Amino acid sequence: MHLFDINRRQFIQGTSASLALSTLGASGMDLSFLDQAKTYRVGLIGTGWYGKSDLFRLIQVAPVEVVALCDVDKNQLDGAAKLVSQRQKSGNTPKLYGDYRKMLAENKMDIVLIGTPDHWHALQTIDALKSGANVYVQKPISVDVMEGEAMVAAARKYNKVVQVGTQRKSTPHLIEAKKNIVDAGLLGKISHVEMCCYLHMRANGNPPVEPVPAFLDYEMWTGPAPMRPYDGLPHVRWWRTFNEYGNGITGDMCIHMFDTVRWMLKLGWPKRISSTGGIYVQKEGKSNIADTQSALFEYDGLNCIWQHRTWGTPNNPDYPWSFTLYGDKGTLWASTMQCDFIPDDKNGKKIHLDVVYEKEKYPEDVTEPTNPKIELNAAPATRLHMLDFLKAIETGGRPVADIEEGHISTASCIMANLSMKTGRPIVYDPKKRQIIGDPEANAMLKRPYRQGYQHPDPTRV
Numbered sequence: 001m002h003l004f005d006i007n008r009r010q011f012i013q014g015t016s017a018s019l020a021l022s023t024l025g026a027s028g029m030d031l032s033f034l035d036q037a038k039t040y041r042v043g044l045i046g047t048g049w050y051g052k053s054d055l056f057r058l059i060q061v062a063p064v065e066v067v068a069l070c071d072v073d074k075n076q077l078d079g080a081a082k083l084v085s086q087r088q089k090s091g092n093t094p095k096l097y098g099d100y101r102k103m104l105a106e107n108k109m110d111i112v113l114i115g116t117p118d119h120w121h122a123l124q125t126i127d128a129l130k131s132g133a134n135v136y137v138q139k140p141i142s143v144d145v146m147e148g149e150a151m152v153a154a155a156r157k158y159n160k161v162v163q164v165g166t167q168r169k170s171t172p173h174l175i176e177a178k179k180n181i182v183d184a185g186l187l188g189k190i191s192h193v194e195m196c197c198y199l200h201m202r203a204n205g206n207p208p209v210e211p212v213p214a215f216l217d218y219e220m221w222t223g224p225a226p227m228r229p230y231d232g233l234p235h236v237r238w239w240r241t242f243n244e245y246g247n248g249i250t251g252d253m254c255i256h257m258f259d260t261v262r263w264m265l266k267l268g269w270p271k272r273i274s275s276t277g278g279i280y281v282q283k284e285g286k287s288n289i290a291d292t293q294s295a296l297f298e299y300d301g302l303n304c305i306w307q308h309r310t311w312g313t314p315n316n317p318d319y320p321w322s323f324t325l326y327g328d329k330g331t332l333w334a335s336t337m338q339c340d341f342i343p344d345d346k347n348g349k350k351i352h353l354d355v356v357y358e359k360e361k362y363p364e365d366v367t368e369p370t371n372p373k374i375e376l377n378a379a380p381a382t383r384l385h386m387l388d389f390l391k392a393i394e395t396g397g398r399p400v401a402d403i404e405e406g407h408i409s410t411a412s413c414i415m416a417n418l419s420m421k422t423g424r425p426i427v428y429d430p431k432k433r434q435i436i437g438d439p440e441a442n443a444m445l446k447r448p449y450r451q452g453y454q455h456p457d458p459t460r461v
Contacts, residue, residue: 029384029387029388029391030391031387031391033390033391033394033395034062034387034390037062037063037390037394038063038110039063039064039065040062040063040064040065040110040111040390041064041065041067041107041108041109041110041111042055042058042064042065042066042067042109042110042111042112042113043066043067043068043069043070043094043103043104043107043109043111043112043113043133044066044068044069044070044080044112044113044115045070045071045100045103045112045113045114045115045116045120045124045128046070046071046114046115046116046117046120047069047070047071047073047076047077047079047080047115048071048073048076048115048235048236049115049235049236049370049371049372050115050138050165051080051113051114051115051116051138052080052083052115052370053370053374053375053379053382054113054115054136054138054165054382054386055084055113055115056083056087056364056368056374057379057382057383057386058111058113058136058386059087059088060362060364060383061383061386061387062386062387062390063089064088064111065088065090065092066084066088066092066094067094067095067107067109068094068095068096068097068103068106068107068109069081069084069094069095069096069097070096070097070098070099070100070103071098072098072216072217072218072220072221073215073216073217073221073233073235074098074215074216075215076235077096077098078096081093081094081096083368083369083370087364095107098217098220099220100124100127101127104127104128104131104133105131108131108132109131109132109133110133110134110393111133111134111135111136111393112124112128112131112133112134112135112136113135113136113137114128114135114136114137114138115138116138117221117234117239117240117245117246118140118142118143118245118246118247118251119143119223119224119225119244119245119246120223120224121137121138121140121141121142121143121147121151122141122142122143122147122148122150122151122456123223123224123453123456124137125137125141125151125154125162125403126150126151126154126456126461129154129155129157129158129160129162130154130158132158132160133160134160134161134162134163134389134393135155135160135161135162135163136162136163136165136386136389137151137162137163137164137165137403137406138164138165139164139165139166139255139256139259139406139409139410140246140247140251140252140255140406140409140410140413140414141164141403141406141407141410142407142410142411142414143225143245143246143247143251143414143447144414144444144445144446144447145411145414145415145428145433145445145446146433146445146446146455146456146457146458147446147447147455147456148406148407148410148411149407149433149458150456150457150458150461151403151407151456152403152404152407152458153458153459153461154456154461155403155404157461161389161392161393161398161399162399162402162403162406163385163388163389163392163399163400163401163402163403164401164402164403164405164406165382165385165401166255166256166259166260166401166405166406166409167378167381167382167384167385167401168256168257168259168260168263168336168381169259169260169263169385169400169401170381170382170384170385170388170400170401171336171355171378171380171381171384172355172356172380172381172384173338173339173353173354173355173356174260174264174334174339176339176353177264177332177334177339177341177353178263178264180351181332181339181341181351182264182265182325182332185329186327186329186330186341186343186351187325187326187327187328187329187330187331187332187341188327188328188329188330188344189327189328189329190265190302190325190326190327191301191302191303191326191327191328192302192303192305192326193261193265193302193303193304193305193323193324193325193326194304194305194307194323194324194326195254195257195258195261195304195305195306195307195322195323195324196257196306196307196308196314196315196319196320196321196322196323197249197253197254197257197307197308197320197321198308198309198310198312198313198314198315198320198321199253199310199320199321200310200311201237201249201253201310202241202249202282202287202289202291202310203237203238203240203241203287204241204282204284204285204286204287205285205286205287206284206285206286207231207232207286208231209229209230209231210230210231210232211230212230213233216233218230221234222450223450223453224449224450224453224455225244225245225450226244226450227450228242228244231286236372240252240289241286241287241288241289242286242287242288242289243288243289246289247289247413247414247417248289248290248293248417249289249290249293249308249310250275250290250293250295250306250308250413250416250417251410251413251414251417253308253321254295254306254308254413254416255409255410255413257306257321257322257323258297258304258306258409258412258413259401259405259406259409260323260334261304261323261325262405262408262409263400263405264325265302265325267299267302267304268408269408269412269428269430270297270298270299270304270412271298271299271300271427272296272298272425272426272427273295273296273297273298273412273415273416273419273425273426273427273428274295274296274298274416274419274424274425274426275293275294275295275296275306275416275417275419275420276293276294276420276423277290277292277293277294277295277420278290278291278292278293278420279291279292280292281311281312282310282311290308290420291309291310291311292308292309292310292311293306293307293308293416293420294306294307295307295413295416295419295420297412297416306416316333318333318338318340319333319334319335320335321335321336322334322335323335327344328344329343329344329345330342330343330344330345330348331344336355336377336378337354337355337377338352338353338354338355339351339352339353340352340353355377356380357376357377357379357380358379358380358383359376362379365379385400385401388400388401408430411428415428415435418435418441418444419441421444422438422440422441422444424438424441426438426441433445433458
């Protein structure tokens with residue numbers, strides 16, 4: 001029997017019939033707030049792969065009316081509008097926009113979901129908060145540290161809920177591992193953590209420069225980032241291979257694992273961050289993000305080490321993107337797909353936990369006509385994450401992936417890249433919002449914006 005099967009029934013009474021038992025049993029969330037919940041007016045900025053996936057998971061678990069969609073790709077926008085009209089209860093087609101600022105100005109929304117590339121997250125989140133909406137923003141929250149500081153400041157100033165799409169904190173088997181393995185003390189004293197990604201996910205190549213198609217507003221897509229010559233549609237992964245728009249594999253994948261480790265172990269800001277790496281193998285294409293990187297996040301009596309390679313084989317084929325907690329009583333391997341507890345005592349009991357799927361409960365998870373397909377393993381986690389978000393809105397609390405926690409995880413990964421670039425360790429003082437003793441690195445906390453865009457200031461949001 002799976003551990004969270006034991007307590008399933010006690011969470012079922014009084015909850016929405018549309019919610020899967022496995023999800024409720026894992027979280028133990030009180031969902032009575034949904035009994036009086038209104039219909040939430042929702043807008044989505046960025047109607048690509050994960051934007052639609054987040055929106056459709058929200059539609060599955062809450063009463064919503066999607067009133068507006070925004071995207072700079074007209075083809076993508078039109079396709080999303082058709083799907084939304086088929087999926088939402090009212091059958092209405094949302095209003096469509098190419099400029100998110102116009103969307104925010106013309107619609108009063110309770111919730112805005114942001115699924116755009118990383119370089120747009122900060123401005124769109126802050127503008128949505130100013131418009132009076134609560135925000136669900138995909139990770140990483142920002143491309144530089146000061147953007148993140150401004151996002152936290154804006155959430156607090158406008159007293160709105162911001163949930164970050166680090167849904168590992170809402171992943172049923174990881175919730176169970178935290179409760180019944182980590183918090184239960186089965187690992188003993190944890191003094192070392194390893195995190196990794198060995199997936200071959202670094203897009204690379206040399207596509208030719210070409211005219212921008214009429215259906216794409218490339219100027220708006222680029223926004224505050226540097227303008228690169230157009231060499232094909234940037235979605236789905238092409239934009240991620242350039243530092244102009246994000247922070248490489250560390251910014252994309254380490255944040256998930258590091259954020260989960262911090263949540264499990266109740267860790268705040270690292271004392272010191274250092275990193276080395278670069279393009280060691282895959283030199284043939286245009287990509288300018290590291291294909292190989294190691295980073296060290298230091299805490300008192302604990303080191304959290306990150307490694308990624310976008311080439312070669314993983315050190316453990318069962319855990320190619322994962323984290324490992326090493327305690328003096330045992331070891332926990334964990335990923336989005338499974339967990340394995342291995343006790344130090346040979347007479348101890350091993351524990352294996354598997355990912356929860358809800359394909360029978362939500363058949364549209366399988367039939368959803370999106371490209372690429374949704375991550376089936378993440379769907380239950382995203383539904384729980386959305387419910388946690390809504391509960392925070394209704395009760396005035398902080399969500400499990402509050403913007404401040406998302407900022408710490410994001411900024412730490414960004415500063416690992418700064419360490420790799422400068423060749424020096426980074427010590428950040430979050431109260432002063434400064435890197436200590438390194439003026440050159442400190443100047444990199446804020447990226448220059450392209451002309452016509454103003455970088456947000458945490459003291460004046």
